[in-house]
Amino acid sequence: MPREKAAKRPKLAREGVTGRLHYFVERAFINIRQNVLVNVLSIVTIALAFLILSLFLLVYVNLERVTASWSDRVQITAYFDRELSSGEVTDLTGKIRAIHGTLDVGYISREEAFRRFYGRLKGQESLLEGVSPEILPSSIEIRLKRDSRDSQSVATYVTRLRQFPEIKEVQYGEEWVKRFDDFMNLIRFAGALVGGFIVLAVIFIVANTIKLTIYSRKDELELMGLVGATRMFIKAPFLIEGMIQGVAGVALALLVLTGAYMAFLHNADIFSGIGIMESGLVFLPLSHLAALLFGGAALGFMGSLASLKKFIAL
Amino acid sequence: MIQLHNVCMSYQRDATALSGISAKISKGEFVFLTGVSGAGKSTLLKLLYGALKPTRGQVVIDGVNITKLPPSQLPALRRKIGVVFQDFKLLPSRTVLENVAITLEVLGWGKKDINKRVYHILKQVGLEHKINSTPIRLSGGEQQRVAMARALVNDPKLILADEPTGNLDEESKERVFAILKEANVRGSTVVVATHDRRLIENSHKRFIVLDKGHVTEDSDAS
Ligand SMILES: Nc1ncnc2c1ncn2[C@@H]1O[C@H](COP(=O)(O)OP(=O)(O)O)[C@@H](O)[C@H]1O
Ligand SMILES: [Mg+2]
Numbered sequence: 001m002p003r004e005k006a007a008k009r010p011k012l013a014r015e016g017v018t019g020r021l022h023y024f025v026e027r028a029f030i031n032i033r034q035n036v037l038v039n040v041l042s043i044v045t046i047a048l049a050f051l052i053l054s055l056f057l058l059v060y061v062n063l064e065r066v067t068a069s070w071s072d073r074v075q076i077t078a079y080f081d082r083e084l085s086s087g088e089v090t091d092l093t094g095k096i097r098a099i100h101g102t103l104d105v106g107y108i109s110r111e112e113a114f115r116r117f118y119g120r121l122k123g124q125e126s127l128l129e130g131v132s133p134e135i136l137p138s139s140i141e142i143r144l145k146r147d148s149r150d151s152q153s154v155a156t157y158v159t160r161l162r163q164f165p166e167i168k169e170v171q172y173g174e175e176w177v178k179r180f181d182d183f184m185n186l187i188r189f190a191g192a193l194v195g196g197f198i199v200l201a202v203i204f205i206v207a208n209t210i211k212l213t214i215y216s217r218k219d220e221l222e223l224m225g226l227v228g229a230t231r232m233f234i235k236a237p238f239l240i241e242g243m244i245q246g247v248a249g250v251a252l253a254l255l256v257l258t259g260a261y262m263a264f265l266h267n268a269d270i271f272s273g274i275g276i277m278e279s280g281l282v283f284l285p286l287s288h289l290a291a292l293l294f295g296g297a298a299l300g301f302m303g304s305l306a307s308l309k310k311f312i313a314l
Numbered sequence: 315m316i317q318l319h320n321v322c323m324s325y326q327r328d329a330t331a332l333s334g335i336s337a338k339i340s341k342g343e344f345v346f347l348t349g350v351s352g353a354g355k356s357t358l359l360k361l362l363y364g365a366l367k368p369t370r371g372q373v374v375i376d377g378v379n380i381t382k383l384p385p386s387q388l389p390a391l392r393r394k395i396g397v398v399f400q401d402f403k404l405l406p407s408r409t410v411l412e413n414v415a416i417t418l419e420v421l422g423w424g425k426k427d428i429n430k431r432v433y434h435i436l437k438q439v440g441l442e443h444k445i446n447s448t449p450i451r452l453s454g455g456e457q458q459r460v461a462m463a464r465a466l467v468n469d470p471k472l473i474l475a476d477e478p479t480g481n482l483d484e485e486s487k488e489r490v491f492a493i494l495k496e497a498n499v500r501g502s503t504v505v506v507a508t509h510d511r512r513l514i515e516n517s518h519k520r521f522i523v524l525d526k527g528h529v530t531e532d533s534d535a536s
Pocket of ligand 2: 356357476477
């Protein structure tokens with residue numbers, strides 16, 4: 001069929017991948033502008049869901065920080081079978097420092113030990129009259145790095161200490177370490193449980209919100225198919241739109257969270273009453289913020305993808 | 315352009331919309347598809363643009379048997395066909411320009427070319443002054459013409475129009491019909507489904523009559 005119009009071939013825009021991507025992003029923003037109300041509602045809903053999640057994270061991060069600081073009490077004391085020369089001490093502390101998990105090592109001489117003991121007697125110092133420091137042993141005090149303070153790591157560490165022939169006895173609050181360990185595990189478990197439920201709720205809310213925004217435009221989806229758009233062409237702007245909604249929702253949630261934090265949460269005063277914190281709340285670390293934003297984008301994308309499946313079955 | 319071989323279509327097991335339709339429409343023809351309401355006109359058009367698959371028989375469009383078409387090939391078919399839907403299917407949140415532009419966007423045209431071409435086609439249907447209106451603010455006849463502009467804007471090889479003159483006053487009917495005839499003169503094959511006998515009688519074009527899913531008359535019984 002000879003067609004006069006066929007001669008006048010229009011130049012195709014959007015050649016190549018970047019051209020197409022540019023078009024799809026532009027299309028997504030036009031769509032948002034043309035459906036402002038639906039998009040605003042959707043973004044606000046996503047923001048509320050993520051606000052709950054980020055509040056939970058804020059509480060959890062701080063709770064873990066406070067409880068973890070309690071583990072500063074974990075201390076290992078090693079006693080010798082005899083008095084060591086200062087050369088031997090330097091040698092031994094050097095070796096201990098090289099063990100994985102060591103934070104710092106301190107030598108407690110007999111004099112130092114006697115001074116501490118004396119200090120503890122408060123008012124009954126006369127009891128020690130005539131007693132020389134020689135009755136107390138010298139020792140080495142070791143503190144471990146935070147990630148080596150669980151009972152498993154401490155036990156392994158102590159086993160290694162005992163292998164030094166100079167060391168006669170090792171003491172550490174075994175009971176306490178074990179109880180602390182159990183407590184931390186409980187907190188982590190409870191956190192994972194509650195956090196898991198919140199994440200599920202967020203996924204549910206976001207997916208359904210996005211489904212509504214797509215449902216409100218099912219006519220458009222149908223028409224695009226009828227005028228010969230490929231699935232990719234129909235879907236891409238909606239997927240980008242979903243990602244924009246997700247990121248915008250999370251950004252809004254974090255903005256509100258930051259505002260609330262600046263306004264009162266960072267202040268230590270309201271917590272000093274409960275006596276668990278000296279320094280107020282810390283804000284979410286950057287890694288968490290990034291993860292939330294990424295989560296918002298991913299959820300927006302997946303939510304759109306899942307919803308589109310129902311409508312594009314042309 | 316179109317060949318139908320013993321095409322049958324039933325929506326449900328016992329309700330048959332089309333039974334044993336065979337017909338041939340050549341390139342460049344202008345054909346009316348007529349019959350009372352419920353005769354199967356819309357169903358037949360839907361088979362032609364691949365919105366439905368026949369339960370039996372073959373449909374060949376422009377040399378392609380679309381009954382065996384994989385879904386990935388459907389867009390290519392639809393780009394050759396301009397459809398004027400009975401319910402227009404205009405997007406209410408978009409302007410007339412944007413509604414008509416969809417057809418060309420799908421083809422990957424650039425913005426400048428799209429604007430030029432859309433303006434041109436809107437001028438043809440007499441709506442260039444409404445280019446920035448939304449469909450809700452247009453009369454029924456104007457909406458019909460926007461729907462036609464969207465179907466015609468890429469000079470499709472085949473134009474399918476479902477009741478394009480339904481619910482229109484005489485003047486609008488004339489106008490719509492004239493636009494379709496023009497497209498036909500420019501080279502498009504045109505199939506118009508209508509129950510409007512007067513329109514057909516005045517036009518002196520070929521017509522195929524459907525009744526209860528059967529072809530009962532073909533004015534060009536070749
Ligand atoms: N989606 C559908 N589901 C079930 N039956 C349908 C559907 N669409 C049409 N039909 C039936 O198919 C027959 C033909 O309908 P249609 O093609 O719309 O006729 P026309 O366009 O000529 O008025 C009618 O009996 C109608 O009830
Ligand atoms: Mg009909």
